[in-house]
Every structure is written in structure tokens, then in C-alpha cells.
Amino acid sequence: DVKVTQSSRYLVKRTGEKVFLECVQDMDHENMFWYRQDPGLGLRLIYFSYDVKMKEKGDIPEGYSVSREKKERFSLILESASTNQTSMYLCASSPGTGWGQYFGPGTRLTVT
């Protein structure tokens, strides 16, 4: 079974802090994704990566950056956390078109 793990299930940070969310997949997938999920808005794509060191902006990249130094790991960085970044963050990986995406359990981030 594909396993996607996220470093924390719950995280509380203060406004202005730098926040790192880590995601690891164990199936050698080329593609990895970061979403945020908010009530009534569904999932919105923040960034995705189709190869090591390669990244593309999604629909809502402002305030976020990403890093993919190894194939199995994809990190989401909030350079200076703000209260409007309080959300559920979901990581996913995919071997390619038509396979769908495999999701991690999510990190619920609260910024106070």
C-alpha cells in the first residue's frame, strides 16, 4: 500500500513564525502536491512538484514556498505565518495521470 506521511497531525504556531510542514511518500512517485482545505472551499492546490528540485505554483501560492531535495520528501514552508493561514494542510503523491492521488492524514495548523 502507498503510504504518505505528514510530520505533524496538529500544529500551533504564532503569527510571524516560520513554519515547516513535511511530507514523505514511500512509493517512488514522481509527483507530489500540497493542498489546503477550508470549509466550503474544498481543496485548493498550493504547489506541486513533478520531479526533484522542480516545482510549479498552484492556485494559491502566495505566502508559501516549497522544497523538494529528495524524491520522497516534499516540504511546505510558511515564511511568516499569518492567522489567515490557519487551515488543514494535505499532502498527496501520484505516479502519473490517471492514477489519482494518494493523500496523507493532514496537518491541522492553527496560527495565533
Added chain:
Amino acid sequence: AQSVTQLDSQVPVFEEAPVELRCNYSSSVSVYLFWYVQYPNQGLQLLLKYLSGSTLVKGINGFEAEFNKSQTSFHLRKPSVHISDTAEYFCAVSSSVDSSYKLIFGSGTRLLVRP
């Protein structure tokens, strides 16, 4: 570009009753279609997918969906629901003709199964 509309934000239903969750999509190219389920405080789990071929697709947990190209719909059905089916369900679409691996998600439908 693709878009997905889930017409119902919440669907209440009694246990053992049938249910249909509606999904319509918009796309100028051929698509792949997916349904995901999310239980409370968990990530998303793939229920089923349509890539090509038979328009009736069967998935896990007794769910099935029918692809209707003329109506650009991909509705999810289950003939008899259980309390444990209470969850949020997401319809998603991706292009089948380019190398984009992105999924476009609907806003979700919360299924509430009552005893």
C-alpha cells in the same frame, strides 16, 4: 481548464436508504474522473475512478458511479447506506490529454447517515 460542481453541500439520509451524490464537470478536453471520501480528521481516500470504457464504475465500500458524457456528470450512488458512510465526499477531474497531473476538486458533499 476544468471545473467541478458538487450540487449539494450536505445530504442527510436514513440508514439503509439509497443515496446519490451529484457531480457535474466542465472541460474542453477529455477527462479522468474520481471520487474521494474523507472521514473526520483524516486524509482523502480514493473511492473509484473513471478513465475510459464502461461508463458504470464500481468502487470500494459498495459505491458506484456513472459517467454521462452528454450531461457532463459523474454521480456517485450507493443502494443502501450505513452509519459508517457518514463522511465528506469529493468529486475530482483531471485532463486525460496533457501531462498535467493536477486534480481539480469540487467543494465537497457531506453525507449524514441517520439511524
